[in-house]
Amino acid sequence: MISVNNLVRSFGSKTILNRVSFEVPEGEVFSLIGPNGAGKTTTMRCLYGDLKPDSGNISIFGEKFSAKLKTNIAVMSEDRLTFKRFKGEDYFKLWKMLYPNFDEEVFSNFILHYRYDLNQKVSTMSMGQKTLFHLALTISSGADLLILDEPTQNLDPVIRHEILDIIRNFAIDRNKTIIISSHEIYELEEISTSFAIIKEGKVLYSDTIDDAKSKHRIINKGETVPNGKVVANINEEILIETDEDVGRYATFKEISLAYLKENKGFSPF
Numbered sequence: 001m002i003s004v005n006n007l008v009r010s011f012g013s014k015t016i017l018n019r020v021s022f023e024v025p026e027g028e029v030f031s032l033i034g035p036n037g038a039g040k041t042t043t044m045r046c047l048y049g050d051l052k053p054d055s056g057n058i059s060i061f062g063e064k065f066s067a068k069l070k071t072n073i074a075v076m077s078e079d080r081l082t083f084k085r086f087k088g089e090d091y092f093k094l095w096k097m098l099y100p101n102f103d104e105e106v107f108s109n110f111i112l113h114y115r116y117d118l119n120q121k122v123s124t125m126s127m128g129q130k131t132l133f134h135l136a137l138t139i140s141s142g143a144d145l146l147i148l149d150e151p152t153q154n155l156d157p158v159i160r161h162e163i164l165d166i167i168r169n170f171a172i173d174r175n176k177t178i179i180i181s182s183h184e185i186y187e188l189e190e191i192s193t194s195f196a197i198i199k200e201g202k203v204l205y206s207d208t209i210d211d212a213k214s215k216h217r218i219i220n221k222g223e224t225v226p227n228g229k230v231v232a233n234i235n236e237e238i239l240i241e242t243d244e245d246v247g248r249y250a251t252f253k254e255i256s257l258a259y260l261k262e263n264k265g266f267s268p269f
């Protein structure tokens with residue numbers, strides 16, 4: 001179980017994480033959803049020890065973060081692989097050294113399937129190739145917790161589809177815990193079991209996808225509003241968190257967008 005409790009982190013006078021809390025049971029694929037600048041990457045950096053929170057607690061598989069845990073956490077960071085002169089081969093050797101359970105067979109399957117040349121400098125790969133190469137390292141690492149910051153960004157639709165299948169099956173078959181940040185709400189519904197919606201450094205809602213769907217209904221404007229919480233108006237409809245049997249069930253996309261929605265519109269003209 002990964003447990004995050006009341007995480008607070010500021011940069012200068014700006015509070016970026018304002019008491020962020022959520023829990024991720026082992027073997028779950030958990031998504032952090034939120035607008036640009038919401039605090040997703042900052043939360044992830046606190047999780048893998050890259051940033052120290054000002055206050056709050058993080059427990060990973062029942063332990064506080066320590067150097068010892070690092071070999072059990074594999075990270076695909078937003079800035080991808082950054083050593084300019086490193087070839088694919090160099091990253092492979094480095095990850096094999098860092099992760100005692102690195103699965104060479106899985107890694108070479110990736111290399112063969114996607115026709116990578118390990119002699120190529122990773123900095124010269126296209127953005128999509130770099131993303132995929134980083135994913136191959138992360139999935140091969142043998143770590144029990146994978147933290148993936150926008151893992152399908154820059155991938156073409158076919159590879160994206162393959163990768164989503166791989167991530168989902170990987171979590172199920174090998175009981176891995178995966179935390180993903182992404183803006184791709186359709187994709188997240190395909191692979192995640194649970195999620196948190198984060199905005200301006202606060203978790204607005206966190207649940208399993210199935211429970212969230214069963215708790216939210218859409219009614220038309222003008223209909224009697226049931227007991228519960230009105231989340232947002234969506235055009236001519238209203239999304240409500242309620243246990244009453246009214247209107248229709250909301251989709252995951254409608255739920256996510258309603259929590260994220262700003263009530264005012266924007267036009268640059």
Ligand SMILES: Nc1ncnc2c1ncn2[C@@H]1O[C@H](COP(=O)(O)OP(=O)(O)OP(=O)(O)O)[C@@H](O)[C@H]1O
Pocket residue numbers: 011016034035036037038039040041042043
């Ligand atoms: N080192 C830093 N110094 C100052 N401000 C920072 C720093 N790192 C992040 N921030 C600020 O923290 C806020 C949250 O950033 P973060 O990268 O966590 O957002 P995010 O939810 O991942 O956004 P996106 O979806 O755009 O990647 C932003 O306003 C960002 O400018």
